[in-house]
Amino acid sequence: MENVKIRSRVNGKDIESEVEPRKLLVHYIREDLGLTGTHVGCDTSNCGACTVLVDGKAVKSCTMLAVQANGREITTIEGLSRQGKLHPIQEAFLEKHGLQCGYCTSGMIMTSFWLLRKNRNPTEEEIRKNLSGNLCRCTGYQSIVDSITYASKLMKADETEKEGIMVEQ
Amino acid sequence: MNPSSFEYFAPKRIEEAFDILAKYDGEAKILAGGQSLIPLLKLRLTSIPYVVDISRIEELSYIRESHNELHIGALTTIDDIENSASIRGKYPIIFDAASNIADPLVRNRGTVGGNISHGDPSNDMPAVMLALGAKFTIASARGDRVADADGFFIDTFTTALKYGEILREITIPGRGTHEAGCYMKNKKTAGDFSVAGIAVQIRFNNSGTIEKAGIGMTSVNPKPIRAIKAENYLKGKKVGDSVVREASRLVVSESNPSTDFYGTVEFKKQVLAKIAEDAIYMATDRAEEN
Ligand code: FES
Ligand code: FES
Numbered sequence: 001m002e003n004v005k006i007r008s009r010v011n012g013k014d015i016e017s018e019v020e021p022r023k024l025l026v027h028y029i030r031e032d033l034g035l036t037g038t039h040v041g042c043d044t045s046n047c048g049a050c051t052v053l054v055d056g057k058a059v060k061s062c063t064m065l066a067v068q069a070n071g072r073e074i075t076t077i078e079g080l081s082r083q084g085k086l087h088p089i090q091e092a093f094l095e096k097h098g099l100q101c102g103y104c105t106s107g108m109i110m111t112s113f114w115l116l117r118k119n120r121n122p123t124e125e126e127i128r129k130n131l132s133g134n135l136c137r138c139t140g141y142q143s144i145v146d147s148i149t150y151a152s153k154l155m156k157a158d159e160t161e162k163e164g165i166m167v168e169q
Numbered sequence: 170m171n172p173s174s175f176e177y178f179a180p181k182r183i184e185e186a187f188d189i190l191a192k193y194d195g196e197a198k199i200l201a202g203g204q205s206l207i208p209l210l211k212l213r214l215t216s217i218p219y220v221v222d223i224s225r226i227e228e229l230s231y232i233r234e235s236h237n238e239l240h241i242g243a244l245t246t247i248d249d250i251e252n253s254a255s256i257r258g259k260y261p262i263i264f265d266a267a268s269n270i271a272d273p274l275v276r277n278r279g280t281v282g283g284n285i286s287h288g289d290p291s292n293d294m295p296a297v298m299l300a301l302g303a304k305f306t307i308a309s310a311r312g313d314r315v316a317d318a319d320g321f322f323i324d325t326f327t328t329a330l331k332y333g334e335i336l337r338e339i340t341i342p343g344r345g346t347h348e349a350g351c352y353m354k355n356k357k358t359a360g361d362f363s364v365a366g367i368a369v370q371i372r373f374n375n376s377g378t379i380e381k382a383g384i385g386m387t388s389v390n391p392k393p394i395r396a397i398k399a400e401n402y403l404k405g406k407k408v409g410d411s412v413v414r415e416a417s418r419l420v421v422s423e424s425n426p427s428t429d430f431y432g433t434v435e436f437k438k439q440v441l442a443k444i445a446e447d448a449i450y451m452a453t454d455r456a457e458e459n
Contacts (some may be wrong), residue, residue, distance in 0.1 A: 002176070003179060020170055020174070021174075021175055021176065021177030021220065022172045022210075022404040023171070024207075024211075027171075038342070043170065044212075045208050045275065046209075046360060048272070048274055057278075058273070058274050058277060058279040059274055059278050060274050060275065060276050060278075062211075063203060063207045063208060063275070064278065065177070065207070065222075066205060067177050067179070067222070068179075068203070068222060068224065070179070097379075111273070111274065121346055130273055132273065133271070133272025133273055134272075134274075169389060
């Protein structure tokens with residue numbers, strides 16, 4: 001089958017590639033782009049280990065073709081940190097022991113990143129509902145939920161700090 | 170696993186899609202959100218030589234109200250439906266179903282048109298559309314035609330859509346003054362298919378008698394079906410425990426579940442009886458509040 005040219009913006013960088021139409025987005029991300037922070041857990045659309053953002057929405061990259069990402073913006077776990085500084089959600093997972101083996105973690109973080117963008121102050125129930133497409137076989141979820149709650153506080157603190165700087169300027 | 174090889178097309182206009190479908194007479198398949206088709210391709214339960222990805226046809230994604238009707242473009246994502254204030258306010262039955270389909274990640278890509286045209290008896294939107302008496306606009310190179318939701322579902326994975334046709338729009342009839350609905354389903358784990366699901370839409374007249382009832386069922390028959398006996402029974406009744414119990418009994422009598430991974434026939438019927446009662450109470454409560 002003929003390869004198809006795709007152009008997308010991955011973690012803020014414009015990238016052009018040629019892919020086979022049948023190639024899954026997750027394989028494109030991991031194998032072609034070398035961004036192995038996105039995992040394959042179940043490969044049957046259940047576990048969410050493969051979660052990335054496409055045009056700002058969290059999706060299962062094992063259930064999408066790379067060609068479908070043509071012209072779209074993709075954010076993976078590698079795109080969250082800034083100048084070597086962890087994103088507040090990543091910090092929160094560290095702090096609150098939101099991971100054990102870590103296999104599910106990048107998916108958990110990407111799904112929560114999507115949630116916290118539209119809802120700065122989620123309740124525990126909203127956090128849990130939002131994670132219903134992400135499975136964890138280690139933690140029992142409680143520490144993940146705690147991490148996300150903590151992340152929302154860190155992000156708020158971050159914002160107030162930024163606002164403070166803006167006021168000073 | 171990887172799907173087997175295919176050629177890929179991503180038309181931006183619906184007319185282009187018709188041309189591609191015509192060119193590969195009978196061999197091309199439509200891809201929308203891909204949340205059912207891609208898993209099938211990956212498991213190689215199906216293989217398709219030509220994939221027509223219609224998800225870039227922007228004119229097929231909208232939610233608008235006009236002439237007291239609700240119009241939903243077939244490519245509207247389940248997430249967009251879940252977040253539509255007008256749907257949540259006026260058609261809680263659609264909101265209930267949308268907000269419980271699979272999980273949020275799947276809802277971000279899955280489309281309402283895909284949920285309907287896949288013809289899967291365990292998909293939730295078909296039952297909702299049956300209960301609401303929705304109409305489907307079906308587009309093809311020959312022009313548009315309109316089909317009732319009732320009669321659209323022919324068998325498991327088979328609908329009235331013919332090769333070359335694309336579901337364009339779902340039209341929901343205007344809502345009466347004392348009218349509302351609800352969708353309920355029972356599932357074992359998050360994101361799983363349901364054991365049973367039921368959609369109920371109820372309209373009262375001014376004196377508190379049921380004027381119209383629409384009921385659709387999920388996962389309890391080889392195809393999505395209405396519970397017509399229960400609908401007719403409810404007409405002209407006032408709501409009370411014995412009426413609801415009898416309606417629920419009729420719903421179960423019209424179901425035809427089979428024993429599988431999700432439970433035995435007996436178990437599924439018990440689950441259906443329970444959610445039918447709950448859903449009728451919920452729908453009537455909401456309708457009375459309107
Ligand atoms: S690997 Fe994609 S959902 Fe599990
Ligand atoms: S930390 Fe091991 S699967 Fe979640």
